[in-house]
Amino acid sequence: MAPQISPSILSADFARLAEEAKAVEGADWLHVDVMDNHFVPNLTLGVPVVESLARATDTPLDCHLMIEDPDRWAPQYVEAGAGSVTFHVEAATAPVRLAREIRAKGARASMALRPATPIEPYEDLLPELDMLLIMTVEPGFGGQAFLDIMLPKIRRTRELIGKHGLELWLQVDGGVSASTIEQCADAGADVFVAGSAVYGASDPAEAVRALRKQAEEATSRASWLHDH
Numbered sequence: 001m002a003p004q005i006s007p008s009i010l011s012a013d014f015a016r017l018a019e020e021a022k023a024v025e026g027a028d029w030l031h032v033d034v035m036d037n038h039f040v041p042n043l044t045l046g047v048p049v050v051e052s053l054a055r056a057t058d059t060p061l062d063c064h065l066m067i068e069d070p071d072r073w074a075p076q077y078v079e080a081g082a083g084s085v086t087f088h089v090e091a092a093t094a095p096v097r098l099a100r101e102i103r104a105k106g107a108r109a110s111m112a113l114r115p116a117t118p119i120e121p122y123e124d125l126l127p128e129l130d131m132l133l134i135m136t137v138e139p140g141f142g143g144q145a146f147l148d149i150m151l152p153k154i155r156r157t158r159e160l161i162g163k164h165g166l167e168l169w170l171q172v173d174g175g176v177s178a179s180t181i182e183q184c185a186d187a188g189a190d191v192f193v194a195g196s197a198v199y200g201a202s203d204p205a206e207a208v209r210a211l212r213k214q215a216e217e218a219t220s221r222a223s224w225l226h227d228h
């Protein structure tokens, strides 16, 4: 799959969300970080804001739920208009049932792993998912440094996806920028969340295009190397 860029509005101006969403039209997704001050020590926004954002932009919403009890809340984000809903496996009680419910309601189902959560126990769940999110920072805040100790986990996950012949997308989130996106693409990620690297730039739309170009070039170099 061609690399996709998902700018995170966590780094945008929350008083101007509609304008900030429009500033990155051309991106594949708009990443919406939902935090409840329990699963992570930060509080952002909820269902009503997602409903408004879905009306304010044509870019599909990629909702990253950093909340307790996603089994209860995630379906409401599909109803609010999200195109993709990511729940954390550490918070979910019944991840298979939840992924099936998200899909049945019409969104892409995605599961996230915190940095200390290994992929291996969840190998058998992969066919139930449309995307897996590997956090490359501890969730909770934008602008943190990329954890390069996550690169082996990205590689192992890409190998598991290949082994099972799945179409699953592999997303990375946290500290993704011009200096780190190529390592992520080389390790096998294909959906890149970037908050401060996009909204901290003077031209966010241009930052999205530049990140996509870097990811495309790194992906084609990596596939050339693997094929030869």
Ligand SMILES: O=C(CO)[C@@H](O)[C@H](O)COP(=O)(O)O
Residues within 6 Å of the ligand: 008, 010, 011, 031, 033, 064, 066, 137, 138, 139, 140, 141, 142, 143, 144, 173, 174, 175, 176, 193, 194, 195, 196, 197
């Ligand atoms: O989920 C999160 C943080 O928990 C992210 O989506 C951040 O918003 C990414 O921001 P940068 O690290 O790219 O600044």
Ligand SMILES: [Fe+2]
Residues within 6 Å of the ligand: 008, 031, 032, 033, 064, 173, 193
């Ligand atoms: Fe996120």
